[in-house]
Amino acid sequence: MSEDAEKGAVPTPAFAPWDDPQAKPLIRFQGVTKKFGEFVAIDDLSLDIYEREFFALLGPSGCGKTTLMRMLAGFENPSMGGITLAGRDIVPVPPNKRPVNMMFQSYALFPHLSVADNIAFGLKRSDMAKSEIAGRVDEMLGLVQLRKFAARKPHQISGGQRQRVALARALAKAPKLLLLDEPLGALDRKLREETQFELMDIQEKLGTTFVIVTHDQEEAMTVASRVAVMDNGRLVQVDTPERIYEFPVSRYVADFIGDVNLIEGRIETLTKDCATVVWAETMPPITAGLPQGIGAGEACVFAIRPEKVTISAERPPDAVNALPGKVLDIGYLGNMSTYHVELANGQVIKSQMTNQRRLARRAFSWEDQVWVSFTATGGLILMA
Amino acid sequence: MFNFRRFFLISVPYIWLLLLFLVPFGIVLKISLSDSALAIPPYSPTFDLSAGWAGFREMWAAFDFENFLWLVDDSLYIKAYLSSVWIALVSMILTLLVGYPIAYGMAKAPEEWRPTLMMLIILPFWTSFLIRVYAWIGILGSQGYLNQFLLWIGVIDEPLVLLNTSLAVYIGIVYTYLPFMVLPIYATLEKLDGDLLEAAEDLGCSRISAFWLITVPLSRPGVIAGCFLVFIPVVGEFVIPSLLGGSRTLMIGKVLWDEFFANRDWPLASAVAVILLLILIIPIVLFQRQQQRAQEAGQ
Numbered sequence A: 001m002s003e004d005a006e007k008g009a010v011p012t013p014a015f016a017p018w019d020d021p022q023a024k025p026l027i028r029f030q031g032v033t034k035k036f037g038e039f040v041a042i043d044d045l046s047l048d049i050y051e052r053e054f055f056a057l058l059g060p061s062g063c064g065k066t067t068l069m070r071m072l073a074g075f076e077n078p079s080m081g082g083i084t085l086a087g088r089d090i091v092p093v094p095p096n097k098r099p100v101n102m103m104f105q106s107y108a109l110f111p112h113l114s115v116a117d118n119i120a121f122g123l124k125r126s127d128m129a130k131s132e133i134a135g136r137v138d139e140m141l142g143l144v145q146l147r148k149f150a151a152r153k154p155h156q157i158s159g160g161q162r163q164r165v166a167l168a169r170a171l172a173k174a175p176k177l178l179l180l181d182e183p184l185g186a187l188d189r190k191l192r193e194e195t196q197f198e199l200m201d202i203q204e205k206l207g208t209t210f211v212i213v214t215h216d217q218e219e220a221m222t223v224a225s226r227v228a229v230m231d232n233g234r235l236v237q238v239d240t241p242e243r244i245y246e247f248p249v250s251r252y253v254a255d256f257i258g259d260v261n262l263i264e265g266r267i268e269t270l271t272k273d274c275a276t277v278v279w280a281e282t283m284p285p286i287t288a289g290l291p292q293g294i295g296a297g298e299a300c301v302f303a304i305r306p307e308k309v310t311i312s313a314e315r316p317p318d319a320v321n322a323l324p325g326k327v328l329d330i331g332y333l334g335n336m337s338t339y340h341v342e343l344a345n346g347q348v349i350k351s352q353m354t355n356q357r358r359l360a361r362r363a364f365s366w367e368d369q370v371w372v373s374f375t376a377t378g379g380l381i382l383m384a
Numbered sequence B: 001m002f003n004f005r006r007f008f009l010i011s012v013p014y015i016w017l018l019l020l021f022l023v024p025f026g027i028v029l030k031i032s033l034s035d036s037a038l039a040i041p042p043y044s045p046t047f048d049l050s051a052g053w054a055g056f057r058e059m060w061a062a063f064d065f066e067n068f069l070w071l072v073d074d075s076l077y078i079k080a081y082l083s084s085v086w087i088a089l090v091s092m093i094l095t096l097l098v099g100y101p102i103a104y105g106m107a108k109a110p111e112e113w114r115p116t117l118m119m120l121i122i123l124p125f126w127t128s129f130l131i132r133v134y135a136w137i138g139i140l141g142s143q144g145y146l147n148q149f150l151l152w153i154g155v156i157d158e159p160l161v162l163l164n165t166s167l168a169v170y171i172g173i174v175y176t177y178l179p180f181m182v183l184p185i186y187a188t189l190e191k192l193d194g195d196l197l198e199a200a201e202d203l204g205c206s207r208i209s210a211f212w213l214i215t216v217p218l219s220r221p222g223v224i225a226g227c228f229l230v231f232i233p234v235v236g237e238f239v240i241p242s243l244l245g246g247s248r249t250l251m252i253g254k255v256l257w258d259e260f261f262a263n264r265d266w267p268l269a270s271a272v273a274v275i276l277l278l279i280l281i282i283p284i285v286l287f288q289r290q291q292q293r294a295q296e297a298g299q
Ligand SMILES: Nc1ncnc2c1ncn2[C@@H]1O[C@H](COP(=O)(O)OP(=O)(O)O)[C@@H](O)[C@H]1O
Pocket: A036, A039, A041, A059, A060, A061, A062, A063, A064, A065, A066, A067, A068
């Protein structure tokens, strides 16, 4: 099966302006480089973000996410390259004149102002009539469900409520673009998950373009219409969450997003629609779909997600790839279990299986001899 | 069980207060109720322990408010109090106007410079206060450095009369009390989160309006602390008006000195001091309340 056929297997969302060559991006980075002294924080980066998108910047700490965000807000200017917003060059526009608002990682709520005054702050600086401001503030308080707390000061409300005030304040002026820098970083896990869905709801309701920075891949995958994976000031891959997960373009992306088995080897043969990878003398080669940009004989890495690997007691008769091993470890997660299977050459393969049966009747146990198997389309061959 | 250790720890500040404030104040209060006399010490009655309870009763009977009535009768004293409060208010505002920009500049300076700048502010404390005030005589006198400099660059033809004017007093006070204004303001400005200013700009403020809407209100606790720290001691200031102010500058601290040492009227001088303290208790209480509130808000 070719990769194009595989693409069809992933349901394409109705909203996909990035696939439409006619669509005009809201934001366009063109060859943007940002240097701090000699240090290159953003390296020749080009990126289009479309209206109504919920766009996530994902990457490890220090890869330049905040810097990219601050260039959109106007607090930093690119050393080279251009940034346009709705076709207009925004590099010379100061932050207070941009139709862009930012929700700060620290929330940056004004401690001497009440919740309502914090939300009204931007409106009072705009040309909105005084009489309309109160109504708009009330609307925003309703949106984030904080009407009861309007008169409180920021230090009199909880962390989750502060986060919502920051969001309401940033949204009050109805910006064309909302920037959120690790907006949920300070919340505990449960609140964080709830808030992710709230954010998505609000974004859908308002239709504002959101750019969110996060180092949490699950968060990016949950909320975003598209995810940009960054590494050292460069974009490694920009794609929908599904495609980032199923078709990572590099070992870095595969490893960064979710759990993955990586097997290093060398391409043995390339045919019309599949390739084989040799990876250990004592092991049969792995058959997988055609790789891109790797020739026969070249080094490569085979990547496969644990949930694409099946475990069975007998060799499945029709399996394209099947390798014998023994169960090393079982991680019980409730709804599923992760098995670590050690192959004969010492390579450990992780497999994830849903627990359809109760614990007592589970099929495998420690030290059991098993077969791990996967289809030819289950994994990907990537550059080493 | 009676917890002696705890009791001891709690009592330490009270003992301190008793020994260093209440006892001296009690003595001053007692003298203020006495009459002046040509004796050593120059007042009567004196407390004679050997006379016992009867002696105490006798002393008590001799107390009166004569000195306090005298303070009201002679307008000099009321004028001196009012003039001191006025001079303290004006110097407080001048010190604020000079001190705020200095504190702001220090807080905005690169982090590695700040300890040095802080030391420069504190440095004058390392030399005697008296010497520094004397130095201003050398600067402000008619043959002083300032006049010589102004004559040399040709701005003026004749030396300006600076010394023994209220201007000299203000210069001396602002110079001396500047650190008390700068340090508390600097402490609040340095804590100010830079994100708040960026957030204000992001929401449509210019840099200048962000300063007025965010920086100024958030530095208020420091400004208030600095103002009290300047106002309270300046009301009773004596050295600066005596050395730089000449005879026309009327301040209660100078009156106090004259009564004590020139007129040797200890009872009247003590009455002046008691009233001065009562005047200052109001701002001191306000200051304490404000400090407490600032601390609570900070938590
Ligand atoms: N103002 C600055 N001066 C010097 N270096 C900076 C500055 N801001 C960011 N950097 C550097 O740029 C890199 C990217 O920073 P940042 O965008 O904050 O990363 P992220 O948000 O992805 O963690 C980091 O290595 C950081 O040290």
